[in-house]
Amino acid sequence: MADDTSANPTSFVMHPRPDIDACAAGHCEPDPRVERTRAAITDAAGTLLRADGPDAVTHATVASAANVSRTTAYKHYPTRAALLRAAIESMDKHEFGDFEFGDDLATDLRNIFMEFVANLSDVEQSKLMATMMLQALHDAALAEVRDEFMAELRPVISDAFRHAIERGELRADLDLELAWRTISGSLVFTRFLTSDPVNAEFLDRVIDYFISVNAP
Amino acid sequence: MADDTSANPTSFVMHPRPDIDACAAGHCEPDPRVERTRAAITDAAGTLLRADGPDAVTHATVASAANVSRTTAYKHYPTRAALLRAAIESMDKHEFGDFEFGDDLATDLRNIFMEFVANLSDVEQSKLMATMMLQALHDAALAEVRDEFMAELRPVISDAFRHAIERGELRADLDLELAWRTISGSLVFTRFLTSDPVNAEFLDRVIDYFISVNAP
DNA sequence: GATATAGTGGACGAAGTGTTCATTAGTGGA
DNA sequence: TCCACTAATGAACACTTCGTCCACTATATC
Numbered sequence: 388m389a390d391d392t393s394a395n396p397t398s399f400v401m402h403p404r405p406d407i408d409a410c411a412a413g414h415c416e417p418d419p420r421v422e423r424t425r426a427a428i429t430d431a432a433g434t435l436l437r438a439d440g441p442d443a444v445t446h447a448t449v450a451s452a453a454n455v456s457r458t459t460a461y462k463h464y465p466t467r468a469a470l471l472r473a474a475i476e477s478m479d480k481h482e483f484g485d486f487e488f489g490d491d492l493a494t495d496l497r498n499i500f501m502e503f504v505a506n507l508s509d510v511e512q513s514k515l516m517a518t519m520m521l522q523a524l525h526d527a528a529l530a531e532v533r534d535e536f537m538a539e540l541r542p543v544i545s546d547a548f549r550h551a552i553e554r555g556e557l558r559a560d561l562d563l564e565l566a567w568r569t570i571s572g573s574l575v576f577t578r579f580l581t582s583d584p585v586n587a588e589f590l591d592r593v594i595d596y597f598i599s600v601n602a603p
Numbered sequence: 604m605a606d607d608t609s610a611n612p613t614s615f616v617m618h619p620r621p622d623i624d625a626c627a628a629g630h631c632e633p634d635p636r637v638e639r640t641r642a643a644i645t646d647a648a649g650t651l652l653r654a655d656g657p658d659a660v661t662h663a664t665v666a667s668a669a670n671v672s673r674t675t676a677y678k679h680y681p682t683r684a685a686l687l688r689a690a691i692e693s694m695d696k697h698e699f700g701d702f703e704f705g706d707d708l709a710t711d712l713r714n715i716f717m718e719f720v721a722n723l724s725d726v727e728q729s730k731l732m733a734t735m736m737l738q739a740l741h742d743a744a745l746a747e748v749r750d751e752f753m754a755e756l757r758p759v760i761s762d763a764f765r766h767a768i769e770r771g772e773l774r775a776d777l778d779l780e781l782a783w784r785t786i787s788g789s790l791v792f793t794r795f796l797t798s799d800p801v802n803a804e805f806l807d808r809v810i811d812y813f814i815s816v817n818a819p
Numbered sequence: 820g821a822t823a824t825a826g827t828g829g830a831c832g833a834a835g836t837g838t839t840c841a842t843t844a845g846t847g848g849a
Numbered sequence: 850t851c852c853a854c855t856a857a858t859g860a861a862c863a864c865t866t867c868g869t870c871c872a873c874t875a876t877a878t879c
Binding site for chain 1: 656729737739778808
Binding site for chain 4: 634635636661662663673674677681
């Protein structure tokens with residue numbers, strides 16, 4: 388099916404525009420129509436996911452909520468899995484690049500986990516997170532999204548621990564890997580496997596327990 | 604529509620049978636047909652949930668897998684939520700009534716969490732658990748199921764802690780509530796929010812860390 | 820065997836899914 | 850400003866799934 392290059396010279400591809408898939412891949416002068424449409428779709432998908440759960444995220448509902456035709460939704464996200472992934476990726480992940488460490492560990496941990504806890508205490512955001520956890524079990528691409536999400540958190544916590552060790556707040560032989568899993572885990576476990584509230588108060592309790600137990 | 608009691612005496616309700624809903628409620632001489640059908644449906648639903656995830660659990664698929672007519676599936680579980688709940692309840696929850704405590708905490712914890720970890724390291728069982736966590740956010744009835752599931756685990760762990768305290772393996776002022784959340788949480792968090800494996804080795808690491816940190 | 824309920828399977832309209840296609844709208848280069 | 854090109858549209862399509870209904874058969878108890 389290769390085009391015959393000896394065809395009518397006026398039929399040259401003179402103004403090639405990047406197509407949808409090329410833009411999705413990343414580097415290409417973006418067509419504003421594509422950007423607009425994609426943003427509308429991902430926003431709508433995320434909102435629907437938070438509000439009504441994963442079952443509510445279909446091409447039809449999303450297209451309607453995004454004021455976009457159903458056909459377009461299929462063009463951008465051919466499968467339901469891709470649509471769901473887009474919805475989950477719409478989650479605003481906190482950037483810790485500019486995090487400023489304070490003078491004591493408790494304050495640092497409170498600041499770091501504040502937003503995490505806020506997400507957990509919000510039912511809609513929790514639905515989104517639980518959906519991510521569930522889907523990541525099937526969907527390798529989504530598992531990567533999840534890992535990137537967590538990759539934001541971990542180095543900041545590790546740094547906080549290191550500072551605390553330097554200050555003598557924590558024992559020097561602390562297992563950093565287990566330490567951060569302990570704190571995050573207490574929050575996640577309590578949110579998703581118990582009926583107990585996960586709020587600032589509980590976070591404080593977890594942090595205090597952690598510090599008291601890991602003091603030198 | 605009250606029956607006229609003066610009607611033909613042979614038309615008395617002579618052999619009233621309990622209906623489906625009464626049996627579902629619990630106490631009633633169970634109709635073997637109902638028991639058989641229910642078991643077939645819940646088994647099939649659980650298997651489907653584990654194998655293909657919650658989206659695969661519909662009245663049609665379950666009925667087909669259970670060799671039961673679609674109509675019957677609707678009769679027993681009128682909504683999809685009810686069907687999913689049945690699937691999740693089919694999870695065999697370990698009974699700890701007969702648990703025998705040993706002479707050291709590490710062994711006790713290993714034995715207690717062994718099955719929990721086995722579930723987490725199995726992808727299918729993990730799907731079931733993640734579905735439970737997600738659905739419990741919408742479905743109050745399912746939240747209760749989840750709590751009952753956890754209620755099996757907690758007292759055994761608390762007892763293990765208490766024995767350990769008596770033996771001098773743990774500090775006496777240990778916060779039991781946070782302690783068990785710490786261990787369970789490390790496992791759950793690592794399973795559902797990281798790509799790292801949760802296996803016997805990891806469990807040992809968690810337990811060793813916990814004990815070393817909470818020693819008197 | 821009489822009687823009552825559970826389970827069956829076909830049929831149904833309604834709704835949803837995934838695709839195609841001719842048409843319209845919006846974009847950037849000439 | 851015009852033009853070539855692609856994105857987006859919406860109507861139409863065959864197809865599947867959903868939930869419900871009903872006459873009928875199977876099975877359990879007395």
